[in-house]
Amino acid sequence: MHSSQLLLVIATLPMVAHAQQDEAPPQTVTVTAQKEAVIKEIDKTVYDVANQPKAANGSAQDVLQATPELSVSADGKIAVRGNAQVTLLVNGKPTAMTSGAGEETALALQTMSGADIASVEVITNPSAAYNANGGAIVNIVLKRNRKPGAHVQLRGSASNQGLWNNGADGDITRGALTLHGSVALRHDGTQKMRESAVEWHNPLSGARGQTRQTSEVFVHRVVESATLGADYTLSETESLSLSAQRNTRRSRPLFDVLNEGDATYHRISNGPNQQSDNNASLSYSRQDSGSALKATLQHSDTVALIDKSYRDIFIAPALATDYSRATTRSARRLTQATLDWSRPSERGQWGAGVDLQDKVDDLSNYQAAIDPATGAEMPDLNTTNAYKVKTTLAAAYVTNMIRHEKWEALLGARAESMALRVGPAAQTEHWRAINPSLHLRYAYSDKTDLTFSYRRSLQAPSALDLNPYTTYIDAQNLSRGNPHLQPQRLTSWEIGVNAEVSQLSSSLSAFYRSSRDTVTDARSFADNVLITSRQNGGRAQSSGIAGSLEWKPDGQLKLGTDGGIYYVMLDTPDLADMVRQTGVSAYVNLRAAYADLSLDAHMQSAGITPLGRYGATSSVNLVWKHAIDKTLSLTVNANDIFDGSKRTYSTDASTFRQRGFDHFVARRIYVGFVKKY
Template identity: 25%
Template sequence: MKIYLILFLLFALSFNLKAQNNTTNGKITGKVTDAVTKQPVDFATISVFKQGSTSPFNGGSTDPKGNFKIDNVAPGDYILTVDFIGYKQYKIAHAVVLSTNKNLALGEILLTPLQTQLKEVSVTATGPTVANKIDKLVYSPANDLTSQGGVALDVLQKVPMVSVDINGNVELMGNTNIQFLINGKPSTIFGASITDALQAIPASQIKSIEVITNPGAKYDAAGTGGIINIVLKDNNIQGVNGSVNLTAGTRLENGNFNINAKKGKIGVGAFFSGNENLTSATPSSGNRTSYSNTRDTVTNLGQNGVSNFKRSGYRSGFNINWDITPKDALSASVNFNHFGNNSNGYVNNFQTTSVGGLSIDTNSVNHSTSKFNNNSTDWSLFYKKTFSKKDQELDVLYNQSIGHNTNNYTQQQDYTNVPFPSSGSIGSNPGTDKETNIQIDYNQPVTEDFSIETGAKATIENIDNAVNTQMLSNGAYVANPFQTYSFTYSRKIYAYYLSTTFSLFHNFIDGKAGLRDEYTVSTSDFPNTTIPSYNILAPSFVLSHKIDKTQTIKFSYSYRLERPDYNGLNPFYNISDPHNISTGNPELKPEYGHNFELGYNKSFSNGANIYVAGFYRYNTNDIQSFTTFYPSFTIGDSTYTNVSLNQRYNIGREVTEGVNLFGSIPAGKFTFRSNMFFADRITSNPGSVQVSGLAYRINLNTSYEFAKTLAAEFFINYRSSQRGIQGTNPAFLFYNFAVRKQVLNKKASIGLTAANPFNQYVNVNSTTYGSNFNQNSLREIPLRSFGISLMYKFGKLEFKKDREQQDNAAPDEGGAGGGSK
């Protein structure tokens, strides 16, 4: 109720302040846009000087749509500047407010990124690496040398507030429950396997990564960790252009090609990318001690072996954009995705069971294979309608994603010191995940500093799969009807939201606030499973204050939930190792979270920038993996002994509080960037002891520019161990080097990379314990690699407006001191 009351008071206050803003003085308005990307620049600083003065007497900042308004400006001749880190300063020498017309409309002001060069019709642009906007943080990897030739996971390691562990699991502010989007749209590829999906996206195709820790009401309420939106490269500029990227290495090979063309009102684009992680051998070992319920029987299981792992994938797509009229645009896209992994290897088992004074040794060797594949199609249709009133807009989106997933395994266990017959099984789990989204959004400006946005969305998801199992019997594999079944799951989500964007106290505070209502209906045909319907009211807000043109402070809050995904729900038992079995949980309920964040940003005249964010997160019904030990475990008609079962559950509550520090410092030809994360995670599980553990992540990125066409970079990342509810997750250190040489007037480049060159393996130690077992394991992960990357850009760009757009330009654009065209 307190949050709803605060929202109501903010809305009322913004209207009240606007009503009181009557003055005899005038105002200056305009819109700031990136000259290359044509995207609005929010948080740009507008300063107004009296002629001959070096200190501004008035000013403000742009809102999320790049608009600004400066009130209480007396008639006169002024100097106006526009500043934002990573861009050249824009200056208007004579911005004249007339006594006869006190409202000066500057129209669109185009900010040019630093290091931008325009030669005839070619363009090379480098914008800011990290841009801190009012509701999100944007990381642009254009100059990320150590990620060249890599994949999306390599880029994510550099993004502030994001952490990637040794297994490719991504955390945002310490939370793994993240909603991933591609170009702002959901995809079923992330429900199948987030790690494999991120491995299939080449770094060279990523334009930027948007991190939204407290999403507004317009976004789905899903993802207690927040949202990571991967924006892929595109082009909406007249002409034909494209690029080719190729990488060869000792562990990773990939390549991608894209082409874009636009003439008049029609633009088209296509791309293809493929990559392969070459087969690598991962040695592993472990030891587990378990006890019977009466603790009179003790079993020790020692394991060692080697697993050969390989991952591959490709993506392709096509898009078309049609500017029907200057105020109506239609775009359509279709993407095809394929990725997967497979492994094969062996594990030696040494089991000793002690009962009283007797010991029984049972030794065996287990040969197994495991294979995962995903084939999916995403397609969307998007319509945008603008109106004569600035920022009035209607958007309609239809998006559908269909993923076909397959999980297969084989295993055979042969005993070496006892006369037991060999045992084994073959499991196949094909399934389909289909998701359809229909969304409509409308933005209505009420005044120049207050607007209302509203919209609705329907999401329909259907999951179905089958489990087919064969068991080894008398030397042959035969179908097992007791481990053969099907599973269907349906989920429908209906959402409506209302949000506002506003400025208070003469632009002293800029803010966004809103409320989203989501109603979820879920059904399943899995035996003894009942899933009740539920509704969530999700408020959110962000308040920002510009202390001066170099300092900003903001406070934000959101209430969110995490719905279980395909892997979490799927009841398929993976028995590739009969002593370590994993499965999904169809009875999972959503996790709920309250997220608070306080951030401070400071930029300096030499280009340096720091951002500090303190956060507090409180989750209930927390979804976590949990391992249970069973002396014997029955699946269908088969009983397995000495089994650790890993499954996801709704476990108690979790509180995470900490701070994230980001800094970027240019020093001559050097540029230093560092991202540090410190957090304490407290997990409470009913019936268990409360667990608290400090975790931190520190990385350093250093680049050096030998010449305008030759640069080098070094990156090092350390992630500490993390105590959890059942043990300790491993710590690890990773580092790499890179150098890039640009040729052919920067249309082509060649790059060399070396990852962990002085260490063949990264040792990963972890511990797990429960009421009747404790376990430790060691994996030696091969991360050392060397690679070479080639890039070539072709075609030319034509920077000119369509004649029809020029004819329909607003009459007040380009007035006294008007913006660039």
Template identity: 30%
Template sequence: MRLKYALLAAVAVLSPALVQAQTAPAPPKAPAKDAPTAVEGVTITSDSTAMRTSIDRRSYSVANDLSAKTGSIADALRNIPSVEVDVQGNVSLRGDANVTIMIDGKPSGMFSGDNKADALQSLPADQIDRVEVMTNPSAAYRPDGSAGIINLITKKTQKPGVNGTARLNVGPYGRYNGGVSATRREGKLTLSGDAGYRRDTQKGVQEIDRATLDKASGQFLPGRFDTDQDNRGGALTLRGGADYDLDKQNRISGEVRLRRFDFDSDLFESYTGRNALGGVSRAYTRTTDADITRDNKAISADWRRQMKGADHTLTAHLEHEITDFSRDSNALLRNSPGGDVYEALSFGQDQTRTNLKVDYSKPLPDDVKLKTGFDIEWSSNDYDNRGETGASPNALAVDPSRTNRFIYDQDVYAAYVTYERPFGDFTVQGGLRAEQVQIDTNQLTSGQKNQNDYFRLYPTLHMGYTLSQSQTLNANYSRRVQRPNAQDLNPYEIYIDPYNYRAGNPNLKPQVTDSYELGWQYRKGQAYYLATAYFRDTRDSVTDLVVDRGGGVLLTTRENLGKSRAGGLELVANGRLSPKLTYNVSGNLFWNEIDAGNLGFSGNRSGTALSGRANLNWQATPKDFFQLNAFTSGKRLTPQGYREPFKMLNLGYRRKVNDKLSLVVTAQDVLDSFEDVSVTDTPTLRDRARRSANVRSVFFGFSYAFGGGKPRPEQFDFSAGGPG
């Protein structure tokens, strides 16, 4: 019944839009003045990382980020304030890894669940125009992701006629990437398309020193894991789109996307465990060959109606997306003591997602802005694990411990409203989002079924105050949620190796976070400064829990903690040191506290961390551009231990040959210092894991623009970022 009421309310609010539709469009809106306001924000276009702020987001241009020209999306995100990306491609926002990744304001199955890190490291960044960071989005956006939203805005042409760009970059170890983008604008019709391919080779090393408590002797028994991994493969991306203006008020759009990843992986693992006397108690080696494929296909349709009055619009979006993932591997396990074991493992995931979204925006008297809409998503996930083992490749039999099938269905029905009103120099935007969620899980192998339906309200509040022509204050609040991933709810124990298993928890609750921010902005000339204090109060925090099963065997599962809190102070500065030298620096002092009572500790655990990044850009001549960027992340508290600091330094150079041709050289991880070290330290387990990859590289590339037509003035438009 609640669902029906929510949808009826949304329809009732939206209905006036159809009644008030007019035949004449609004006159063009006058250009905004250069002075900042609490809502519209300011734009710094002279800096290499041009930043603009609005009432609920910060937007960073990556147009002059040379890492984005030759690297992956993960490489580009490493240069964005507030964002951190580790060696494995895991993204965090102000120290919180629960981040939602969107493309042009819309979710994608490519960036959900365990796929997120691989996709960010595989997809090229050269089609990204800017990155929006929303730590407290308005109610117009989904509340998923306790840290907030990272919205990737793709490039769009500003020129009439036929225009395009061809690009190619070549690096070491057989790495290369390239692509073509083209647009044709003729009258009412605009056609656009992209085709790209990225070939990559990744060599990774993992070293784990582990000691588990032997209850009989009271001693910690040591063990050593070593892993060498070699991945080779490519990522193909294809996109085609069309926009057609039916008349001056109505535009319809359609888009088709295909992304395919295909990698071969060679893996060699070794383990040596010792007893209380220091002798070898168990050892094994494992050689694995795997084929990994991920296909993502999507089709979408959009309708936009411009009504009488500025910013008076009605939009509708319908999308259907299919993501298929498979990993097939063959392995030889040599045990000592014990005989050889041959393994044939297969994992498959099929995900379908359908989204219907309608947004209505209407300006009201006294500069009031009303936005409302509804958002419905149906998603289904089918996970199929199959494992066979035997003494020889011809004697394989199904292994029940590695074979299971799990189905996860989630439907979300949401309606929202935001209301924004100025009071002189003071502006307030309030919002409320209502969601009905229906979740059904079915572990077919064990016959375990679970159902979880719940109704939640997610309020938001944004306030801004203009102190002067150059200074503004803002404060905001939002309630966020981190829903468990499908695999987080799968109770079946999944075999990783003889000493590591993983299982989900069907009783997990959604993690709910109340997020608060207070900020100050200052702009004078080409200098821009930003200071933000933030605080997050989380209940039912979801985290990994490592359980010692005895004999050196560990089970990693997921649990809800009681509570956790986090806060910090973030500083950002952009400016010009000289007519040819610009800078962008940021720092984040982060504190978090964890209720560790369920993790083998007594009471709470807390810690602080400091991270920072710097970008220096030198326009040596009108045709020569040099860039240096670096970042560092300090020691970070985790639920059962900590992560050690990591850092990276990158260099870049661009030569503008003429108006159409540019040459680029980038050097990544110049100091060869980028690695990830995590430590687990509990009363029964001591574990230190070091992970590194061949990130250090030099790329040579070029970009060639073709086509004609007088370019339109470049605009920094938020409309592509979604409804907020």
């Protein structure tokens, strides 16, 4: 983002703000009411999770897992109604921490405190006001208290395997100024068990081989986090907000991977791994006479070091120990300026906005053989490299909410210009698109409405997929990116009905999603080592139905379920052929609460992946939360009671056949407390 663009956004704030009409001074009214647990808007559903039992001492992943419409696996992968193309936002904006690959986003969820979350917005088909990056959106809205006086809350919990977390948050309001902040120290971790068996075939040389890997590791992380924010009321209609956040994560996992193939050996490594995340934002807002203006300037960065240095201890044949130095360093910086404006019209409301983003991914890989006698390092020039990906996005959108009798329509269009530069060759690609959106709602009666939504969008390739160099994975596998990747183009629509009868509420919808220029794996061989790269050319389609049912017969008992079943078709390139796969998948979430006890259960059926399949998983969680008095409560969380998080997978390609499983053990019991002052 150019500095001139940022200055232009900031400079226009006073002119736009004072061009709006002033409002009469509002009267002071005190209202006591219970906040609605679920609010269905025309383009999203908002779930209030501030008082969710799992939130008090759990992570953001725990909170999302208990949220309707979402499926969250034990390793932190999110799906919205079966759609795995999900953009994760915090307070409506992306951050460097949540803009990475799937594993990075999962780690962010596992180390973010659930106690900081006020609500979760699930947006299955985003309007043009959102940068959806090709999929559904999950927006985590953090708590921001502005109540007279001072408030402090302490929390802590402990679990088996030496895991615990302590934290405190508070706020104070004096006149026009509110200060709020939090600190937390977590010792968490994940036990991982993996197995993979590969039979490979080089079609050029005719060579064949087999390898098998098994591993078990417990990754113990130390997480330190702190947030600080200030809200200042400039006038009866204007306010200014400033916030900052910092997280650090450290781990020293002991990996012991048994490799069986031409040789049998143990590959042992123990890190260390570390990461830091920083985020700061400044926002200005003005509201009067139904008009609203909000401008935000935000910068975030995340820096990580993964040390994959190892030693190979050979069993058969008996050879000397082989030592290697291997590290991956990454840094991501994201700067964003947004301006959002809305104004009432005769039949509804107009909206418009500008979104400017500048993201830089800086990555480097190093690998070298170590002489055990002298300690001298000999770098491997094939797998030692560094590159940078710079993504610049300029977008503008306009929306129009129209209300007429029983009809409500939200029309939108988003114009995007994206530039992608991959170094060190300084290759630059440009894309431009105008993507429309449409949301309709018809009030059939006071308790029933019909809905329809449509969205078209682009999904940019990830920085890891654009790596122009070769990266070491293991002795039989290398990874190589593709700097020539194009964005994926996605289209989706939904049609549904929502109804309420007495204490019962329900919804049913049908959906269709398609993508072209889909990024898939491309495989080749070099010296009988499998090299996996990425390419455009795949296609995907899915269609199905999803529904939900909530029953609240009295103040203590609450029952709910949501689920879906969908048909998937994939066209995937495999050498010179296009392989078509079809399959049916389903998911079910169950929720029950009575008095102090609550349960949430989840099941994801087996399904297909490009040239492969994955197995079914399940999770059953219990939470007991008991209020000792008005200020002290105890919680007991029993996660994944039946240990159903093990997921099998398989791949059948022309060059290799793979079978294996990943088991991220989520079975755990937490005992914790929350104390309010």
